[in-house]
Amino acid sequence: MDVSLYFNLPAWLRVTLQGVAVIVVLFPLAAACSMAERKISAWIQGRPGxxxxxxxxxxxxxxxxxxxxxxxxxxxxxxxxxxxxKEDPIPGHVNKVYFVLAPILAMIPALTTIAVVPFGAYLDSAGRTVPLVLANVDVGILAVFAVASLSVYSVILAGWASNSKYPFLGGVRASAQLISYELSMTLSVLPVFLWVNAPGGPGTLSLFDAVQSQSQPGFWGGMWYGVLMPVSAFIFLVALFAETNRQPFDMPESEADLVGGFHTEYGAFKWSLFFVAEYCHMIVGSGVFVLLFLGGWNPLPWVSLETLAGWLHLAGSPVLTGVLATLLFLGKVVAFIFFFMWVRWTLPRFRYDQVMKLGWQKLLPLSIANLIVYAIVIALIERA
Amino acid sequence: MPVIPVERKPLTLAERTYLPQIVHGLKTTFRHLVAPNVTLEYPEQRPEIPGGYRGVPTLVRDPNGREKCVSCQLCEFVCPPKAIRITPGEIAPDSPQAHVERAPQAFDIDMLRCIYCGLCQEVCPEEAIWLQTQYSMTGYTREEMVNHKDRLYELGGTLPDAHHKWDKKKAAENAAAHGGHH
Incomplete structure (x- = not known):
C-alpha cells in the first residue's frame, strides 16, 4: 500500500488530519456507549431495551x-x-456566560487527553514497534492526569453557574470527590513507572514505554502489570470509577437525592455534551488502564504484538500490524467499558460520607503502603 | 414495651472491603444479562389471560345462535356506576327468539363508566352477560367508548351452555302436550 502521498503532506496538515480522525472515532464511540449503556442495563434487568x-x-x-x-x-x-x-433554553436565573462555558469546558479535557494516549502500534520495516499516537510525549501519564483533572472545573462551574441548590451541591460534591481520589490514583501508578524506569536508562513517563516494558521476552518481561501489581491496578480501578463519576461513585449526579446533580438546569445539546464528555473520560480512562495494567495492544500475557505478527506472517506490513494492534487495543477498551457498565447496574451508590471515608481512610493509606512496599521490592531487585 | 437486644456481629475484614459482595453481585447481574427477557413485546406478543379474568363485559349467544338476554334489566339496576342502559323490546311470535318473552331493543354499556366489577355477570339469571378476556379498550371520542348491542355480541360470541334452560322447558312443554305428567 502506498502511503508516501500522505507523508508528503505538510506536517501541520497531517497532524490536523490525524487529530480530526481520532475525534471522529472517539465522539461517535462515546455516543455509542450511551446506547450500549441502555442496552446493557436493559439486558441485566431482563428487558430487550x-x-x-x-x-x-x-x-x-x-x-x-x-x-x-x-x-x-x-x-x-x-x-x-x-x-x-430541540430547543435549548437557558434558565433566567443562571449566570449565562459560565452556564454556556461549562459544557464546552467539559468537552475540551475529554477530547484533549486522547492526544497523548497511544491507541495502537505498528511494526515498521526494520521490525521496531512504533506507537500510533497523536503526540508521543515523554510526560504521557502526567499529561493525562493534568488534563483529565481539569474536567472537575466544568462540573464545579456548571454547579455554580446554575445558581440553584441541587446543582451547587452536586458541584461541591464533585470537587471534594475528585480531589480525594486523584491522590490515590496518582500514587497507584507510581510503582509501575518505578519498575519501567530501570536505572541507567532514560527516564520516561510515556504510556508507550509502559506497554513496551510489558512486551519483553521472558517470564517477568512478558507479564502484564495487572498481575505483577494487583493492588496498584485495583486502586487505579477504584479511583478511575470515582474520577469518571461512575456508579458507585456518581456523587455529582446522584439523581436520587440531588435531582440531576450538577446538570439539573441543563437540557438539549448542552446536556448531551456533559454526557458525551463523561463517556469520553470513560474511554480514555479505560485506555490508560489497559495500557498500564493489561498490556496495551499485546494480545495475551507473554504473547506480544511482535510474536503475534510473526505467527500471522504480518511482520513486514506496517499497515496490517497497525490495524491489528488498534483492533486488539480497542477490543480491550470496549471490554473494559462493558465492565464499567456492568458494575454500574450492579452496585448501589455509596453514601457521601462513605465515599469520603473510603477515599481518605482506606484507599490513600493503602496506595501509600503499596508504593512503599513496591519501592522497597524494586530497590532490592535492582540492587541484586 | 419489651425490648429484644439483637446482637450485631462485627463485619469481617472481607466484608468491610465490600469485594466478595461486589463479586457476588456481579455474578448475579451477569446471570440476568445472559438470561432470556422476562418482558413481552406488547402489541406483537400478548399476555396469556388467566381463567376468571374480568375483562370488558360482553353479551353472548346460546349454542343455537339465539340471543340469551331477556331484557330483565337486573344488570342495569345492579350496576354500581350505572354504566348499562337497556331498552327492552317485544319479540314477534314467529321470531326464532319466541321461546322468551322479551329481548333488548338496545343494550348500551358505557365503558367510560364501567368499573369491571362483574356484578352484572353475577346477577344475570340467563348467564347472558360475561366479562371475558378483552382488556384493551381505546377510542378517540366518548361515543366510541360506548359499546352498543351489535358490538357487545361481536365481542361476546357464543359460549357453551351448561344448562340449556329453554330447550329443557320446551321439551317439558311438548311432553306435557303429549299427555305427560305436566
Whole structure:
C-alpha cells in the first residue's frame, strides 16, 4: 500500500488530519456507549431495551436493518438528532456566560487527553514497534492526569453557574470527590513507572514505554502489570470509577437525592455534551488502564504484538500490524467499558460520607503502603 | 414495651472491603444479562389471560345462535356506576327468539363508566352477560367508548351452555302436550 502521498503532506496538515480522525472515532464511540449503556442495563434487568426505532426508508433492507433496529442504533441516531435540534433554553436565573462555558469546558479535557494516549502500534520495516499516537510525549501519564483533572472545573462551574441548590451541591460534591481520589490514583501508578524506569536508562513517563516494558521476552518481561501489581491496578480501578463519576461513585449526579446533580438546569445539546464528555473520560480512562495494567495492544500475557505478527506472517506490513494492534487495543477498551457498565447496574451508590471515608481512610493509606512496599521490592531487585 | 437486644456481629475484614459482595453481585447481574427477557413485546406478543379474568363485559349467544338476554334489566339496576342502559323490546311470535318473552331493543354499556366489577355477570339469571378476556379498550371520542348491542355480541360470541334452560322447558312443554305428567 502506498502511503508516501500522505507523508508528503505538510506536517501541520497531517497532524490536523490525524487529530480530526481520532475525534471522529472517539465522539461517535462515546455516543455509542450511551446506547450500549441502555442496552446493557436493559439486558441485566431482563428487558430487550430500545429496539423499535427504524426510519421507514431503510426498513426494506432485509437482514441488516432489523439487526440494527434490534440493537437500537437508529434510536441512537434519533436521540442525537433530537439533542441537536430541540430547543435549548437557558434558565433566567443562571449566570449565562459560565452556564454556556461549562459544557464546552467539559468537552475540551475529554477530547484533549486522547492526544497523548497511544491507541495502537505498528511494526515498521526494520521490525521496531512504533506507537500510533497523536503526540508521543515523554510526560504521557502526567499529561493525562493534568488534563483529565481539569474536567472537575466544568462540573464545579456548571454547579455554580446554575445558581440553584441541587446543582451547587452536586458541584461541591464533585470537587471534594475528585480531589480525594486523584491522590490515590496518582500514587497507584507510581510503582509501575518505578519498575519501567530501570536505572541507567532514560527516564520516561510515556504510556508507550509502559506497554513496551510489558512486551519483553521472558517470564517477568512478558507479564502484564495487572498481575505483577494487583493492588496498584485495583486502586487505579477504584479511583478511575470515582474520577469518571461512575456508579458507585456518581456523587455529582446522584439523581436520587440531588435531582440531576450538577446538570439539573441543563437540557438539549448542552446536556448531551456533559454526557458525551463523561463517556469520553470513560474511554480514555479505560485506555490508560489497559495500557498500564493489561498490556496495551499485546494480545495475551507473554504473547506480544511482535510474536503475534510473526505467527500471522504480518511482520513486514506496517499497515496490517497497525490495524491489528488498534483492533486488539480497542477490543480491550470496549471490554473494559462493558465492565464499567456492568458494575454500574450492579452496585448501589455509596453514601457521601462513605465515599469520603473510603477515599481518605482506606484507599490513600493503602496506595501509600503499596508504593512503599513496591519501592522497597524494586530497590532490592535492582540492587541484586 | 419489651425490648429484644439483637446482637450485631462485627463485619469481617472481607466484608468491610465490600469485594466478595461486589463479586457476588456481579455474578448475579451477569446471570440476568445472559438470561432470556422476562418482558413481552406488547402489541406483537400478548399476555396469556388467566381463567376468571374480568375483562370488558360482553353479551353472548346460546349454542343455537339465539340471543340469551331477556331484557330483565337486573344488570342495569345492579350496576354500581350505572354504566348499562337497556331498552327492552317485544319479540314477534314467529321470531326464532319466541321461546322468551322479551329481548333488548338496545343494550348500551358505557365503558367510560364501567368499573369491571362483574356484578352484572353475577346477577344475570340467563348467564347472558360475561366479562371475558378483552382488556384493551381505546377510542378517540366518548361515543366510541360506548359499546352498543351489535358490538357487545361481536365481542361476546357464543359460549357453551351448561344448562340449556329453554330447550329443557320446551321439551317439558311438548311432553306435557303429549299427555305427560305436566
Amino acid at each position: 430500545p429496539n423499535r426505532t427504524i426510519p421507514p426508508f431503510l426498513a426494506w433492507i432485509p437482514v441488516v436493518a432489523p439487526l440494527l433496529q434490534k440493537l437500537g442504533l437508529f434510536q441512537l441516531a434519533a436521540d442525537g438528532g433530537k439533542f441537536v435540534f
